[in-house]
Amino acid sequence: MTLLYEGKAKKIHATDTEGILRVEYKDEVTAGNGAKKDYIEGKGRLNNLITSKLFNSLKQQGLESHFIEQISETEQLVQSVDIIPLEVVVRNIAAGSITKRLGFDKGHSFEQPLVEFFYKNDKLNDPLITDDHVKLLHIANDDEISTLKAAALKINEALVSIMDQVDLRLVDFKIEFGKTTKGDIILADEISPDTCRIWDKHSDVNFDKDVYREDRGSIIDTYQTFLNKLEAL
Ligand code: UDP
Numbered sequence: 001m002t003l004l005y006e007g008k009a010k011k012i013h014a015t016d017t018e019g020i021l022r023v024e025y026k027d028e029v030t031a032g033n034g035a036k037k038d039y040i041e042g043k044g045r046l047n048n049l050i051t052s053k054l055f056n057s058l059k060q061q062g063l064e065s066h067f068i069e070q071i072s073e074t075e076q077l078v079q080s081v082d083i084i085p086l087e088v089v090v091r092n093i094a095a096g097s098i099t100k101r102l103g104f105d106k107g108h109s110f111e112q113p114l115v116e117f118f119y120k121n122d123k124l125n126d127p128l129i130t131d132d133h134v135k136l137l138h139i140a141n142d143d144e145i146s147t148l149k150a151a152a153l154k155i156n157e158a159l160v161s162i163m164d165q166v167d168l169r170l171v172d173f174k175i176e177f178g179k180t181t182k183g184d185i186i187l188a189d190e191i192s193p194d195t196c197r198i199w200d201k202h203s204d205v206n207f208d209k210d211v212y213r214e215d216r217g218s219i220i221d222t223y224q225t226f227l228n229k230l231e232a233l
Helices: 045-058 097-102 131-136 141-164 217-231
Strands: 003-008 010-012 018-023 028-031 036-039 065-068 075-079 086-093 111-121 168-179 187-189 194-201
Touching: 003 018, 028 045, 028 187, 045 141, 045 194, 075 111, 075 168, 086 141, 131 141, 141 168, 141 187, 141 194
Parallel strands: none
Antiparallel strands: 003 010, 010 018, 018 075, 028 036, 065 075, 086 111, 086 168, 168 187, 168 194
């Protein structure tokens, strides 16, 4: 089947059914907008299993996404959507770029979850943008911006609760949304340790891509341990 798109971590293929795509998770891992890059066997499988599990859990809580079903260890079927070129980041605890940008100490708990928009544009290095920028770039209008923020916060609540049940803290995560042919905005892309920061509640162990970014051990062992925790739910 036709390969429609190949990104850093996934390939998107057409299927025989209009409106349905096949996502194949790749064994590649990158950090720093591709500056660090490796092939790590088994990583695609883990992110596919974790994303499928999390999208299914969100669905059970009434939160729809593009996800239809997992069809193999490394593949899932999804609804075709037009991806909105925003990385929507939700933060509960300070880590990563916000510690450098605004001087929050790593580990600082925010009084309320923070939603940020980054413009998905590799050439520009995915800059942080304001609501007004989003409007001027014709990415989304006021109503759509409100929809994106409200959805991101609901997804955060649901994910925090899932992580809490397995003694983990959801520090931050990045999600993407897409528009259906009807114009509805739905959650798309993936939710995996590549796109979240997840810390143990009782120790300084973490279960996310920072292990790779900071060369602190095997991401396969890390992601597998995280999956095992989710499967115990
Ligand atoms: N994130 C992501 N893709 C990106 C940038 C960030 O999935 O291109 C995730 C990242 O894993 C973290 C959250 O978004 O969970 C916030 O990332 P941050 O802005 O702190 O950027 P970083 O310093 O991690 O690049």
